[in-house]
Amino acid sequence: MQTMISQNLREVKSRIARAAQRGGRRPEDVRLLAVTKTVPIESIREAISSGQRLFGENYVQDAAKKLESMGDLYYETNWHFIGHLQRNKAKLAVQLFDCVETVDNLKLARALDRHAKAAGKRLSVYIQVNVAQDPRKSGLSPGELPIFLTEAAELSGIDICGLMTIPPWDPEPESLRPWFKSLRELRDKTNADLGHNPELRELSMGMSQDFETAIEEGATVVRIGTALFGQRECSIGS
Numbered sequence: 001m002q003t004m005i006s007q008n009l010r011e012v013k014s015r016i017a018r019a020a021q022r023g024g025r026r027p028e029d030v031r032l033l034a035v036t037k038t039v040p041i042e043s044i045r046e047a048i049s050s051g052q053r054l055f056g057e058n059y060v061q062d063a064a065k066k067l068e069s070m071g072d073l074y075y076e077t078n079w080h081f082i083g084h085l086q087r088n089k090a091k092l093a094v095q096l097f098d099c100v101e102t103v104d105n106l107k108l109a110r111a112l113d114r115h116a117k118a119a120g121k122r123l124s125v126y127i128q129v130n131v132a133q134d135p136r137k138s139g140l141s142p143g144e145l146p147i148f149l150t151e152a153a154e155l156s157g158i159d160i161c162g163l164m165t166i167p168p169w170d171p172e173p174e175s176l177r178p179w180f181k182s183l184r185e186l187r188d189k190t191n192a193d194l195g196h197n198p199e200l201r202e203l204s205m206g207m208s209q210d211f212e213t214a215i216e217e218g219a220t221v222v223r224i225g226t227a228l229f230g231q232r233e234c235s236i237g238s
């Protein structure tokens with residue numbers, strides 16, 4: 001039987017492919033990250049059995065419970081942390097996640113670096129940038145990025161592989177295009193100016209409402225919850 005989730009996955013993937021084509025990009029250069037905050041474990045299992053492997057969670061504690069109850073399936077999946085990370089949860093986050101997408105200050109970067117080294121692992125991180133300089137959102141302002149990268153360069157336990165953004169909410173995807181474009185330009189300019197080595201590659205941007213616009217502007221990771229799993233009962237974390 002075709003489940004709702006597998007059908008949603010197929011639809012979202014074909015929308016991703018078409019948006020990539022419109023942007024002159026290859027569909028395989030855009031990864032779908034399934035956002036599972038408030039989503040029950042049965043639905044996550046369903047997504048896995050439909051072939052989904054990349055997932056995102058917003059809360060370390062919730063994630064710990066879910067991931068524990070997944071058993072061996074945990075080892076077949078990749079998990080990104082996409083919520084606001086408090087430093088006292090850094091150790092657990094390093095244990096559970098393959099990537100933390102929301103690093104926006106050096107103290108947090110240093111804590112992740114320390115815990116990653118202690119765990120004998122190299123943690124992927126993205127830097128969260130507040131492209132719109134929206135006072136209600138976290139993230140570095142674009143102007144702070146170069147100094148941040150210079151100071152973080154010595155942290156060998158973390159691999160800074162890209163940028164992430166959450167633009168101000170707007171029901172009209174087209175009005176978010178300038179923010180997506182500015183994150184791409186920031187990445188490209190940073191790579192050109194700093195010769196950041198290795199290069200910043202990833203751009204995590206775009207959610208259920210606006211992922212097609214984000215892909216046209218260069219997203220390499222789109223974070224999608226509602227379009228896969230349906231409306232959340234309460235809109236925490238969004």
Ligand SMILES: *Cc1c(COP(=O)(O)O)cnc(C)c1O
Binds near residue numbers: 058207209223225
């Ligand atoms: C909840 C959330 C998403 C997914 O949002 P949808 O609109 O349900 O697709 C993406 N990114 C972050 C950071 C989130 O918190």
